[in-house]
Amino acid sequence: MKEEIVFAGFGGQGIMFMGKAIAYAAMNEGKQVTWIPSYGAEVRGGTAYSMVIISDEAIASPLIKDPTICVAMNGPSLRKYEARIKADGLLVVNKSIIDIEPARKDIEILNIPITELASEAGDHRIGNMVALGALLAKRKIINVESLIGGLKDIVSSTYHSLLPVNEKAIRKGFEYGSR
Amino acid sequence: MAKKVLMCGNEALAEAAIIAGCRFYAGYPITPQNEIPAYMSKRMPEAGGVFIQSESELAAINMVFGSSLTGARAMTSSSSPGISLKQEGISYLAACELPAVIVNIMRGGPGLGNIAPSQSDYFQAVKGGGHGDYRQIVIAPASVQEMADLTMLSFDLADKYRMPVMILGDGILGQMMEPVEFKAETKPGIKKDWILDGCKGRKPRIIKSLILNESELEKFNLKLQKRYKEIKDKEQRCEVLYGDDSDIMLVAYGTPSRICRSVVEKLRKKGKKVGMIRPITLWPFPEDAFKKLAKKIKSFLVVEMSCGQMIEDVKLAIDCARPAHFYGRTGGEIPGEDDIIKEIENING
Numbered sequence: 001m002k003e004e005i006v007f008a009g010f011g012g013q014g015i016m017f018m019g020k021a022i023a024y025a026a027m028n029e030g031k032q033v034t035w036i037p038s039y040g041a042e043v044r045g046g047t048a049y050s051m052v053i054i055s056d057e058a059i060a061s062p063l064i065k066d067p068t069i070c071v072a073m074n075g076p077s078l079r080k081y082e083a084r085i086k087a088d089g090l091l092v093v094n095k096s097i098i099d100i101e102p103a104r105k106d107i108e109i110l111n112i113p114i115t116e117l118a119s120e121a122g123d124h125r126i127g128n129m130v131a132l133g134a135l136l137a138k139r140k141i142i143n144v145e146s147l148i149g150g151l152k153d154i155v156s157s158t159y160h161s162l163l164p165v166n167e168k169a170i171r172k173g174f175e176y177g178s179r
Numbered sequence: 180m181a182k183k184v185l186m187c188g189n190e191a192l193a194e195a196a197i198i199a200g201c202r203f204y205a206g207y208p209i210t211p212q213n214e215i216p217a218y219m220s221k222r223m224p225e226a227g228g229v230f231i232q233s234e235s236e237l238a239a240i241n242m243v244f245g246s247s248l249t250g251a252r253a254m255t256s257s258s259s260p261g262i263s264l265k266q267e268g269i270s271y272l273a274a275c276e277l278p279a280v281i282v283n284i285m286r287g288g289p290g291l292g293n294i295a296p297s298q299s300d301y302f303q304a305v306k307g308g309g310h311g312d313y314r315q316i317v318i319a320p321a322s323v324q325e326m327a328d329l330t331m332l333s334f335d336l337a338d339k340y341r342m343p344v345m346i347l348g349d350g351i352l353g354q355m356m357e358p359v360e361f362k363a364e365t366k367p368g369i370k371k372d373w374i375l376d377g378c379k380g381r382k383p384r385i386i387k388s389l390i391l392n393e394s395e396l397e398k399f400n401l402k403l404q405k406r407y408k409e410i411k412d413k414e415q416r417c418e419v420l421y422g423d424d425s426d427i428m429l430v431a432y433g434t435p436s437r438i439c440r441s442v443v444e445k446l447r448k449k450g451k452k453v454g455m456i457r458p459i460t461l462w463p464f465p466e467d468a469f470k471k472l473a474k475k476i477k478s479f480l481v482v483e484m485s486c487g488q489m490i491e492d493v494k495l496a497i498d499c500a501r502p503a504h505f506y507g508r509t510g511g512e513i514p515g516e517d518d519i520i521k522e523i524e525n526i527n528g
Binding site for chain 2: 027060062
């Protein structure tokens with residue numbers, strides 16, 4: 001198993017964190033992981049990405065040119081990465097704010113109303129957790145419980161009161177992706 | 180071994196420095212190494228050490244100078260433009276035989292350049308960016324684990340040979356997160372009988388770099404050279420993949436070595452005789468390994484994030500006995516696997 005995942009969206013959507021959350025959970029399951037952020041002069045509202053590789057074997061290059069999975073949280077990300085996804089790959093599209101229809105026929109596409117599901121879970125800002133849940137429903141890279149269980153370790157204890165709502169958002173996304 | 184933690188390279192390096200006994204850090208912010216001072220600002224006080232955000236890079240390197248001569252394990256870090264500013268201080272550290280660890284997480288240059296990963300400071304690091312007949316040991320990690328392990332080694336080497344050691348990383352290595360396990364704390368085994376810690380009850384010691392007496396400076400410089408020779412004999416480090424069974428050897432350090440490793444894995448699956456040598460010490464350059472390889476393989480392909488700097492040391496090491504080709508990207512661009520494979524195909528014809 002080797003998945004090369006690109007998370008992309010606006011700065012402020014939690015793009016770095018969703019990469020870290022899945023990488024951390026995968027590490028705890030004994031898998032090899034790498035995580036690379038975009039570290040340009042990103043600001044809230046600008047574009048950002050994080051690249052995560054999860055593999056059973058040692059990872060040579062941590063850089064991803066053609067991902068096997070892309071989570072596009074906004075329109076510019078979809079435009080940038082759709083063409084690059086490997087055949088039979090997965091594209092998760094944030095339907096809430098993306099009104100472009102993906103054109104690829106040789107990949108699996110999951111259109112998901114991320115913001116609405118996040119709001120239903122209790123906070124419209126945690127769409128990144130919804131997306132992660134949906135991703136894990138489509139690709140069983142790691143157990144969704146590992147993701148949920150790992151959050152407390154990588155979130156500052158100041159915000160631990162928000163863990164239940166994050167868990168809810170992950171489960172919402174997972175349910176949606178399992179349909 | 181302790182539990183694995185997920186950390187970025189800059190933070191792993193900083194934690195390893197503290198484990199290695201570093202108790203003085205001074206630095207001035209610059210991307211892409213800001214996680215080092217940020218981490219140190221929190222951890223250093225916890226460890227009972229001193230963290231200073233200095234007013235400039237010059238101040239930082241000179242604070243490291245002052246701290247080192249009292250016997251402390253001291254470190255500073257910066258990225259390319261800031262490292263240029265530290266060169267005077269590094270020359271003085273070398274002249275005064277003071278151990279120190281200097282971290283350069285390279286970004287695109289020249290000038291302020293950009294903040295993307297680069298390796299264009301190789302010449303500066305390896306050939307001596309400051310003035311005078313001096314050397315510094317230059318260490319090149321290629322993973323977050325090595326950012327930790329080789330930092331601990333760097334402090335040991337600095338103390339052992341009483342000289343500055345530079346850790347030469349790039350923006351990707353600093354920013355990337357990977358699992359890392361920290362080795363247990365090592366006790367610095369070297370007694371420093373030269374430090375300035377108050378001369379009550381003993382003869383005063385003097386640390387200075389001005390040597391005006393006739394022929395004294397040459398004598399001193401030759402003493403340094405003798406030490407450098409010893410380092411060349413003892414401290415060359417590198418990793419070799421498929422050294423006994425390759426027609427062409429890729430040569431790369433840092434992030435490009437990770438990309439080249441992917442290339443080697445891919446081409447080996449297709450039965451192509453491609454290997455890699457990855458220098459871990461850039462000074463001393465692993466000449467002995469190159470000399471051995473030059474007897475067995477047909478050609479080298481040096482891959483760098485620069486316009487061609489390390490390739491000069493490759494040519495020197497193999498005495499131009501084999502063709503040394505070059506593929507590089509510059510200005511913060513990263514060589515792609517496909518581009519390297521194309522270069523290999525061109526060379527093989």
